[in-house]
Amino acid sequence: MEYEIGQLETDLRLALSRNEFCLYYQPILDLVTGEIIGVEALIRWKHPEKGLIPPVEFVSSAEETGLIIPIGEWILRTACIQNKVWQEAGYNPILVSVNLSARQVYQPNFADRVSRILKETKLAPEYLIFEITEGIMLDSYHAPKVIKELKQIGLQISLDDFGTGFNSLQYLQELPVDKIKIDQSFIKSSTIDSNDATIVKMIIEMAHQLKLDVIAEGIETKDQLIFLQQNLCNQGQGYFFSKPLPSKELEKGFYKIEQIVIREGIPQELNN
Numbered sequence: 001m002e003y004e005i006g007q008l009e010t011d012l013r014l015a016l017s018r019n020e021f022c023l024y025y026q027p028i029l030d031l032v033t034g035e036i037i038g039v040e041a042l043i044r045w046k047h048p049e050k051g052l053i054p055p056v057e058f059v060s061s062a063e064e065t066g067l068i069i070p071i072g073e074w075i076l077r078t079a080c081i082q083n084k085v086w087q088e089a090g091y092n093p094i095l096v097s098v099n100l101s102a103r104q105v106y107q108p109n110f111a112d113r114v115s116r117i118l119k120e121t122k123l124a125p126e127y128l129i130f131e132i133t134e135g136i137m138l139d140s141y142h143a144p145k146v147i148k149e150l151k152q153i154g155l156q157i158s159l160d161d162f163g164t165g166f167n168s169l170q171y172l173q174e175l176p177v178d179k180i181k182i183d184q185s186f187i188k189s190s191t192i193d194s195n196d197a198t199i200v201k202m203i204i205e206m207a208h209q210l211k212l213d214v215i216a217e218g219i220e221t222k223d224q225l226i227f228l229q230q231n232l233c234n235q236g237q238g239y240f241f242s243k244p245l246p247s248k249e250l251e252k253g254f255y256k257i258e259q260i261v262i263r264e265g266i267p268q269e270l271n272n
């Protein structure tokens with residue numbers, strides 16, 4: 001997409017008012033049972049002329065211009081409504097993960113806004129997870145405070161892209177997180193590079209010691225899945241199971257995806 005920055009800002013504003021954004025959902029599976037335990041909501045822009053635009057092309061501009069605040073509110077509300085719709089349709093209750101930008105967290109009364117959206121949409125907080133990255137610690141004074149307020153609402157926090165930043169361990173120490181998502185760059189090379197395999201094993205082991213869930217992102221092959229299962233990674237997501245899909249398409253595959261989990265990687269004591 002070729003875009004001048006001023007034009008992009010104007011178009012993002014229009015997109016919001018014209019309702020051109022949409023959420024795709026990618027399943028997150030329990031790697032032992034094969035059940036879908038959650039979905040990650042990922043924004044897309046259905047541009048009237050340019051077609052479907054991925055978030056890498058507009059999320060950072062939305063952050064720079066502050067438009068991520070109204071867009072983020074739309075994302076959260078839409079994801080909560082969708083999860084509630086699935087629950088009411090009778091699917092097994094699952095978690096919905098929503099990515100947060102630092103800008104959103106620093107607006108005044110962010111936790112109150114979240115609380116209000118949960119009440120409005122009638123989604124119980126236990127079915128919502130926020131995914132945060134190290135970017136959130138740009139304001140290392142406010143971030144832990146806001147994250148604690150969010151946790152008090154009863155929702156969960158997951159540390160996204162773990163291992164890619166400079167201070168991953170420090171953030172783990174300072175933020176009350178429930179889950180760690182191992183960045184896909186490590187998963188990609190885990191079956192070809194022994195150093196990356198070691199890093200992945202260590203992150204999984206550390207998560208277990210800290211009693212945190214650990215999710216592998218970007219699982220694309222059977223070998224990667226088997227490696228992760230053998231090393232007791234509890235959750236995973238990636239193209240091997242499913243790409244992010246519009247809600248209607250994902251629903252059709254809800255039960256089929258579970259059958260893709262390969263049993264041979266699961267240690268005998270867990271595989272019964």
Ligand code: C2E
Nearest residue numbers: 042043054055056059075099100101218219220238239244
């Ligand atoms: P992320 O939160 O780390 O999301 C994971 C990205 O990896 C998604 O890209 C997903 O489609 C992609 N992915 C998942 N499995 C695989 C796989 O097996 N192989 C490969 N190659 N890729 C895989 P996407 O949807 O393009 O999103 C990119 C980034 O944009 C996200 O990274 C997140 O940082 C940001 N983003 C997306 N949606 C939102 C949103 O609603 N709000 C905010 N603030 N940021 C968002």
Ligand code: MG
Nearest residue numbers: 040099131160
């Ligand atoms: Mg994410």
Ligand code: MG
Nearest residue numbers: 160161181217
């Ligand atoms: Mg990630």
Ligand code: MG
Nearest residue numbers: 133160161183
């Ligand atoms: Mg990322």
